[in-house]
Amino acid sequence: MEVTAQGKTRSGLDGKAIKVMPIMIALLLSGFIGMFSETALNVALTQLTEDLNVSYATIQWLTTGYLLVLGILVPVSGLLLQRFTTRQLFIAALVFISSGTFIAAIAPTFIVLLVGRIIQAVGTALLIPLMFNTILVVIPPERRGSAMGLIGLVMMSAPAIGPTIAGLIVEHLSWNWIFWISLPFLLFALGFGIKYMQNVSEVSKPKIDVLSILLSTLGFGGIVFGFSSAGEGAGEAGGGWENPVVIVSLIVGVIALILFSWRQMKMEKPMINLRVFKFRMFTIGLLMVFLAMMIILSSLVLLPVYLQRGLVVSVLATGLIMLPGGLINGAMSLVTGRLFDRFGPKWLVPIGLVIAAASLWFFSSVTTASSIGFVIALHACLMIGISMVMMPAQTNGLNQLPPEYYPDGTAIMNTLQQVAGAIGTALAISLMNSGIISFDGDPTSPLFASEALTHGVSHVFRFGAIIALVGLVVSFFIKRVNVGHQKGEAQAERLPH
Template identity: 35%
Template sequence: MEKKINKKLLVTVLTLGGFFTTINQSILNVSLSYFKDMFDVSSTAVQWLTTGFMLVSGVLIPLMAYLMKRFTTRQLFMVAMFSLLIGGLISGIAGNFYLLLFGRLITSIGAAILMPLTMSIVTIIYPKEKRGTIMGIVGLAIIFGAALAPTLSGFILYDFSWRWLFLGLTPFVLLTIWLGYRSLVNVSETEKAKLDIKSVIYSTIGLIALLYSFSAAGGRGWYNPFVITLLTISIVFIVLFCSRQLKMKDPLLNLSIFKIKAYRMVTGIMFLVTMITYADMIILPLYLAEGRDFTPLDAGLLLFPGAIANAVLSPFTGKLLDKFGAKIVFTIGLVIMIPCLWAATDLSASTTITFLAVRTLFLRIGISFLMMPLMTESLNTLPKHLVDHGSAMTNTLRQVSAAIGTALIIAIYTSHTNVYTKKLLDLDDSLSNTNAGIRALIHSADDTYYYMTLMAVLALLLTLFLPKNKKTTEENKEEKE
């Protein structure tokens, strides 16, 4: 390689980009009820401001293995940051819900590029024994962005126009673009790789149909012909995509990585944990706003201590991963997480703020032992020549699981709310529609946490079967040779 790589500068600039992308991704989590009322849309519709963001990322991330072959680090970073800039401007000037959603979808292109790009570069330029620590530091900045976003959102909505949620990031994004242009160098040689258009079409249709079916189920029901049709279409096109990848010499996503047992198990755990994490970030603010009449600022302040703890612990958990291996770290995280989820299955109109804050604090501590360590360990199980494909697959699954988790939980929340409201009105004629609706919302939030608790228990069972050996597949292969 002709240019000497300044590792710290390279990772710093990428992390800065990830920080602002994460703020943009998370800034609406406590504000969905605000936008629901302002634009007069349903819970199912408004959740697309987050689900749509994750869906576009999930659709684009499978292209990352190809894009990293075809384009330089600087080029990919610039595309990511300009999408963040343009999408933010569109969202900031939006005059209706659909233009706001369009701006969010443009912004999500940056998220699709930055995280897999950062993970691949860290894996390429750092040895395995340092990756957990470095990804922990990267995670500190990115998770801090996620921690800051809800509270920042609350303050802006309390004192300023909602448009500053998006326009306020513009100068910082411009500064990051300038830093990236001045300092980034490529870490690998580019080549004129060919893009398989059929694979792109199959994966796009399959993922969009899958996510839209989960979203539609909230309002229409799981047995609705439209929902069943969408699910069928998604299965057909995902199967077509997978079968095509297995036959290709140079696939868009190399599915042979799933032949590695450790990778399968780690990504399975990550899928469940990500669903839970993003579902909690949506349902708890909805419960606070619709069931307890909290403002976005109140909700943001309640979530802030837990999110800060998550960010601060990220480097520490990365070091633990390097020292003790995945099984111990994941088990600690899930043992902390499960009681915190179970504690939220009995929420009521009188649940104290202290209880909610402490419960959320410990939940986020548990998550700090899981999110970044899971992503790091998924790549640690792979040989170097599969890292780009592993990074693309890991981030695809992460975004898809986040979108599925959000859509699934909102679907359960919405359908259960409708059922509970009808039952309450039938049982008590004197109960107003508003009061019945509020009580139904709280009952529905309780129900969603039962499902999340079960998912966490399943993740713990998978963790118990993880091998103790911390060596990667590549290291084992080298030892045999």
């Protein structure tokens, strides 16, 4: 049961008292298993190329297709959150994720596996915005830091243990078991949600604007596809940023986004209300989250590459090396959530960015002779720094929005995280290939390939440190939103018109 700041029990739309704990359990369990199945497959991509007899560029569509679906559907989530009840969206999300997981588990070919992944992505695109929006509705602003900390624990613990468990599965069973193991937990979460999930948001049935949906799809889809394709083709002749497909996708995406934004500002009831950008702390929080996602993706997407090709360790060892940092990040999310509730983001975010920048700078000095302990320590420090940035900045920004803007704020936050992920990954791979090409070493040396790759990866870590320093400058403008404990609502400090 949820109690407001005034000490009164809140009721859901069915007139019954809101039971926060069962709702949180259903959302967090679903999010954990969804994130696990999403990230665990990345470890098995090399084996999949052999088992399914496809190229590495083709197998990357399991990741690109997933991101593309998220980039297209998450922007529409604000509209869906207003048209359908909490229970309807939760059940639909779990049905999509479970169905996609089953199809992927039995997949005999690459095409079937890709279809399963796309169906999974549809469910994830519904679940993640629903999770954040529900937290905003049922948890008072003064206690949202702790609730967001729980989400951080789930969102980071699953990717942390995913590669380790997947490494064990791939080594002793087959990649199909990554999905078979996830399926019973998803079905349990679905049954639990059917029993306990309550309708907590008002359904307003806004008018569907087909042109806005089309422009959103072309805009966000084009940006995500363009950057993802640039990353996959980087270093290949006619690929990367020179690929006409990449150039056209990015141009179409940018033009469509401009037209989409213009249309939303002109509409009386827009698909996504861009007026959320009038709230200063929301805008700053959004920028901090965007930069943090770029740091995570640009740096950590290549850390496994460095470990396996630079230090020449196994897939299982890679998962074990990255496990402590991921678990620490999850645990720190709980700590930073409580610290945020007590002190706000003013000191947490800058200190976190200093730690992240220092960790990345030291990471840029890694060599083929660097010790495993050194890598584990730096990875753990980086995760601590990121945990002090992501949830505090995100929670502080969302706290400033009036309740009627919650669906729009969560949709924008989650959409730009997908865009940041695509941009960060593409830039990381391009910088790594640039560093490999510019490496001045002895081509006859047996360590030449490992040293060249390590040199390229160091460029990526240095880039991540620069992004963290940019974020540090922006963080000096962040301040705690006055949540107005008597009313339980944030006081909006808006940007001037």
